[in-house]
Amino acid sequence: MTQFRPGRDVYVVGVGLHAFGRFPDQSLSDLARDAVVDALQDSGIPWTAIPVAYFGHVYYQGMSVGETTLAQLGLTGVPIINVENACSSGSTAFWQAYWGVTSGVFDVALAFGAEKVPGGPVTVTAEDSPARYIGGDHMMAGYALRMKRYMEETGATAAALAQVTVKARQNAAMNPYAHRKDTYSVEDVLNSRLIADPLTLYQCCPTSEGGAAAVLCAGDTLDAYGVDRSRAIRIAAAALTSGNYNGRGSDHSAFSPYRTEPAALQAYEMAGIGPEDVDLVQVHDAATIGELQQIEALHLFPYGEAWRATAEGRTALTGDVPVNTDGGLLAMGHPFGATGIRMVHETVTQLRGEAGPRQVENPRVGVAQCSGAGDVTTVHILTR
Amino acid sequence: MTQFRPGRDVYVVGVGLHAFGRFPDQSLSDLARDAVVDALQDSGIPWTAIPVAYFGHVYYQGMSVGETTLAQLGLTGVPIINVENACSSGSTAFWQAYWGVTSGVFDVALAFGAEKVPGGPVTVTAEDSPARYIGGDHMMAGYALRMKRYMEETGATAAALAQVTVKARQNAAMNPYAHRKDTYSVEDVLNSRLIADPLTLYQCCPTSEGGAAAVLCAGDTLDAYGVDRSRAIRIAAAALTSGNYNGRGSDHSAFSPYRTEPAALQAYEMAGIGPEDVDLVQVHDAATIGELQQIEALHLFPYGEAWRATAEGRTALTGDVPVNTDGGLLAMGHPFGATGIRMVHETVTQLRGEAGPRQVENPRVGVAQCSGAGDVTTVHILTR
Amino acid sequence: MPVSVDEKCLRLTGDDGTSGTLLGMRCTECGIVVFGPATFCQSCSSPALEEIELATGGVLYSYTIVRVPPPGWPGPVPYVLGEVELPEGPHVLAEVIECTHDALQVGMPMTLALQPVSMPDVPGSERVVYKWRPAM
């Protein structure tokens, strides 16, 4: 396992969001800029003091969108780097910002991301790929394959899977930034139209647009930047992995669950904690099955038991392991560049105790996990 | 000016290229992979020992192309980050790899890039941009505006500008990796068809495909990795800037020359040298005028004098400041993700004394400079 | 002459596009097998790979009935997508044809089937595509 060398403590000192949803009159830059302005204001650090920025996004919307976006705040000349790592693009920007600050290259960094995902099934290969003939490049069909197999192996019920959506919508109903705020019953979820059996529409995340941003600051420079220490949240771990050969399914890695384990183990080791210390979690629930498999891969529940824990309410806001407290991808949607930083936003908001009606009781440790095509996984652990 | 903190010495210990040209039967991944295999072999460090990789490319060809590419070498699980910074995408990957190693996060890093640029005029905005109505988003038209103004202000002759291409083709004729190897006279260049007056076809870089890779290693771990020190080339400076407000042309920054100056000044300061110490240079000659303005912005010649220096042969292989010794963008073409690392490849090859018939006499200091939309500039200084 | 959808994954063995073999690579260092082309071993990064012909059948690891197809899908809707585990290890994803939806079951034996597929309105786009069908 790759061993990186963390240096200084690093804190998230500001977070910002542009609402998630559909915004035909706003450009990708508009979404990103609004989130950045929000995060800078939250941090109290002005744009002119930011020495570097990382921007996560996937689809081509012109070159150097990060630069074009931040030029609107003033041309300060700092390095701006656009990063892409599929569904983990936003969290990759955050990871990169963390390592730049902990290693001492910069004292402060901005990570932000945005996306305008077009409607319809999401694919990951190029248009001229043989995959067009084969019919296998279909993100939700991939989740359906995982779901069918999981139900077969574990005895998970359709109702337990649907409960993931029911919970997500309940949480989102208390989140003004969410794309989908209406709540559903288990029956509503199961009776929504089939996308790829056994996955129904309400078990798939909507295609959405949105922006998110976070400002990071080295612990030993918090005072120099006038940061309010009581609202600064420490980054205890930042892990990013690509695919490991695991003896099964490597040929169709998009459909192979539990790729998250190596990143999770790295992150727990780096933070010096275990899964039993985790108070709340944001995971990659692009489909209901995703949430169940990710919380198992994070070792929060044993293999094959997450569906039962969900049915028992243990992952609800009032449960012992609240999962996707802001509504997750299932209710927020999944603008690839923004999602990973949106998870950081929610984790920070909860750890600060500022989550209002959806506040989890006195959390101290939060985990944010993203997965993406190319077997990218990020796991970040934040602590109060 | 942003002050970063370099730490350990970092060396380029391996470089590799896929030939530049047109390769309809090879995918983006194929081009990238071949360059990586070449660079790893050159370095003597196996893929299984590489702890991180940065991949530069611009156009969307599926998600996580860096991961997909390197998966072919074995699934080692390391972080792989795709970066985009327009024409500076490759050099941004290199910059990021440098800062990761110098700061001690990793001992070794792989930077690579590739691109398949479609034919026809290159634009930088999204398809639904108002720019489509206005007609100003056209990279070569931008260069033509700069060229017209430069000729007006400095008295530069058309023949001196054409000489930039003549020299590029002479150098490329000695470079097996070049896209265009046939040589031209000044008359040939001036008589080729007009693209955007006064810019003729042979004064514009071709649209090309290609791949490039470099392996970086910390100075204090060269022996641990079994690196041949006699072929290791030190990275003396790595600068990356976005736009600075300069009081002129900020509204149309793509057309504003001399954006390179802040990055150049940062790089000279970091390396502890001045322009007078530079033995050879690779600059962003997407059009002939680009080379002239970049070598002036690098302070290698006073403003308005690069055209005369070129006419006098001072930038030729046998001149006092050889520029674009491998043929530059004008003869190599410009696969955005590869170009910046291709420049590192040439600089390293020259500093090693391995450039064969195009070898510059005993060079000790080389500079590689890229510019891109969004006013991105990178300047890297390598020394023997 | 029929053309394979991907010559490095599917080698046609006759002239009529109805017979062929899935191709894989086996690592002579560690023994693992992958479906399709490879230059280095996915598990140990060794370049010591040899091309092998894969089994013509396997068992259904999972399946789904796709009701909303991906962009560019040239076939019928809905279609069944099946992930089949080959005896050599690799999983191969492809359309399942000639099946009754209700009769599909995880674990059932599947056998290779080849079919020509064309992109609508694209002359010369016909390719022979590998698919699965329930074994007799």
Next chain:
Amino acid sequence: MPVSVDEKCLRLTGDDGTSGTLLGMRCTECGIVVFGPATFCQSCSSPALEEIELATGGVLYSYTIVRVPPPGWPGPVPYVLGEVELPEGPHVLAEVIECTHDALQVGMPMTLALQPVSMPDVPGSERVVYKWRPAM
């Protein structure tokens, strides 16, 4: 009603699409002016910006005759592209119309001209576009 190609750059002042004003933003802290919309000053990052109407003319900073147009260009080929420096400082890039190629000169005075432009075969795509023409 005619529609501006970009309402934050060009405000139409009549009902027939023939009159309008280029818009800019002036920083009340440092005084610099930019063409088009801005929330923060490009020079000093101050949010204290005020919208201003820009001059209706300027001088030709540079120009080119574009013989190979960019993708989607809806106008004639070749066309002249001019970069005009306004008295307030910003440079504004646009097509130069009603000019003789040989008479173009860096430094010549230019004046704003508005023209309707439609994308071929796109109903409802007509926009009023700002252009330059040589001043009388």
